[in-house]
Structure formats: structure tokens, C-alpha cells
Amino acid sequence: DIQMTQSPSSLSASVGDRVTITCRASQSIKTFLNWYQQKPGKAPKLLIYYASSLGTGVPSRFSGSGSGTDFTLTISSLRPEDFAIYYCQQSSSVPFTFGGGTKVEIK
Amino acid sequence: EVQLVESGGGLVQPGGSLRLSCAASGITFSNYWMSWVRQAPGKGLEWVANIKQDGSEKYYVESVKGRFTVSRDNAKNSLYLQMNSLRAEDTAVYYCASTPIFKDHFDYWGRGTLVTVSS
Numbered sequence: 001d002i003q004m005t006q007s008p009s010s011l012s013a014s015v016g017d018r019v020t021i022t023c024r025a026s027q028s029i030k031t032f033l034n035w036y037q038q039k040p041g042k043a044p045k046l047l048i049y050y051a052s053s054l055g056t057g058v059p060s061r062f063s064g065s066g067s068g069t070d071f072t073l074t075i076s077s078l079r080p081e082d083f084a085i086y087y088c089q090q091s092s093s094v095p096f097t098f099g100g101g102t103k104v105e106i107k
Numbered sequence: 108e109v110q111l112v113e114s115g116g117g118l119v120q121p122g123g124s125l126r127l128s129c130a131a132s133g134i135t136f137s138n139y140w141m142s143w144v145r146q147a148p149g150k151g152l153e154w155v156a157n158i159k160q161d162g163s164e165k166y167y168v169e170s171v172k173g174r175f176t177v178s179r180d181n182a183k184n185s186l187y188l189q190m191n192s193l194r195a196e197d198t199a200v201y202y203c204a205s206t207p208i209f210k211d212h213f214d215y216w217g218r219g220t221l222v223t224v225s226s
Contacts, residue, residue, distance in 0.1 A: 001169075032211055034211075034212040034213070036152075036213070038152075043202055043216035043218055043219060044144075044202075044213070045216070046212055046214055049210070049211070049212035049214075050211075050212075055212075055214070056214075087151065087152055089154075089212075089213075091211035091212060094154075094157070094166040095154055095166070095167075095168045095169070096142075096157075097154065098151055098152040098153065098154070099151075100151050101151045101152075
């Protein structure tokens with residue numbers, strides 16, 4: 001199985017900050033990497049697919065990059081509604097696997 | 108508006124069975140791979156199983172193989188998960204999620220249904 005490792009597991013940031021979350025795959029997954037946002041008590045929401053494609057209706061302050069084994073999710077200017085948990089997920093091969101999540105908290 | 112609505116969760120004793128359902132609307136259900144993804148209380152996300160558009164291919168995470176069965180009824184726009192021999196570690200919110208044709212990501216998710224396995 002492909003292991004997905006996210007870092008950091010949590011971070012504190014202020015509104016307006018630039019935030020970067022990293023995700024590493026245990027083997028190459030090309031660009032079969034997706035990012036989701038989850039708020040408390042809610043279902044995950046797609047942000048980025050194929051490593052860098054923006055999901056429908058997702059604000060342009062979210063961006064993704066990377067290929068192979070190393071990927072990043074960047075929020076260019078953090079807004080209050082962005083405080084949530086972010087997960088990466090590989091869709092290269094089954095079993096599909098998720099990273100452990102990164103909790104973005106208010107500083 | 109796309110809606111995926113799960114049902115069938117509840118409290119069940121270890122060793123028991125439960126059947127989850129997911130009713131889809133607002134999408135051409137037969138065009139989508141469908142998955143079940145679960146989340147144990149306070150934990151991260153775990154993909155459980157998926158099924159191809161016509162039901163001809165099914166895949167499972169190792170921990171549920173032989174115990175869980177995914178199925179679908181395209182005429183009813185519905186996805187199912189039959190869960191047998193349930194264990195305490197199966198306790199989680201179970202989400203259904205859709206993957207559009209020729210894509211690989213989960214674009215729509217339901218709100219989830221809670222399964223609690225406890226005596």
C-alpha cells in the first residue's frame with residue numbers, strides 16, 4: 001500500500017498568512033494526488049485534484065503543486081473560513097490512502 | 108443540486124451485521140465510480156471500498172475483505188455496503204463519495220452515517 005505522510009500535523013496561523021502544507025508519498029504517484037478540506041462535523045470537500053487542478057467553486061487562494069512523491073497545498077492568504085483540517089489522498093492505486101491530516105488553527 | 112444521502116447506520120453488537128445505503132440525486136449515477144470512506148471518532152479518513160459504474164469491478168481495503176460487500180443498483184441510483192462480522196474497530200462515520208468518469212478524485216460526498224459497534 002502507498003503511505004501518505006503529511007506535515008505538519010497542525011499549525012497555527014493568522015488571517016492573511018500564507019500557509020503551506022506538504023504531503024509525501026511512499027512511492028511515485030505521478031500527479032494522482034488530491035486535497036480535501038474538512039470542517040468539524042462536516043463531510044470532506046474537494047479542493048485540488050491531479051495535484052494542481054482547482055476543484056469546482058474552490059477559491060483561487062488555494063493552489064497545489066508537485067509530482068512523483070512530494071506535493072504541497074498552499075493557501076495564499078488565509079481567511080477565517082479556512083480554519084479546518086486538510087487531507088491529501090492518493091488515487092494512483094487501490095487501496096486509496098489518505099494522509100493523516102493537517103489541522104489549521106487560529107493563532 | 109447533487110445530493111448523496113447515507114442511511115442505515117446505528118448501534119450493533121460485535122459480530123453483527125448492518126447494511127448501509129447511499130441514495131444519489133443530481134448526478135447521472137451510472138457514470139460514476141462510487142466509494143465508501145470511513146472516519147473513526149476523532150481520527151482521519153480511510154477509504155473502504157469502491158465499485159465501478161456497471162458493478163463489474165470492486166475493490167476493498169484489506170481490513171474489510173471477506174466481511175464487507177459493496178454493491179449498487181443503477182436503476183435506483185443507490186449504493187450499498189453490506190457489513191458482516193462487525194468489530195469495534197469498524198466504529199466510524201461512513202461516507203459515500205462519487206468519482207466522475209475518467210477522473211480519480213472524490214468530487215461529491217454525503218453527510219455520512221454513524222456506525223457504532225459495541226456490546
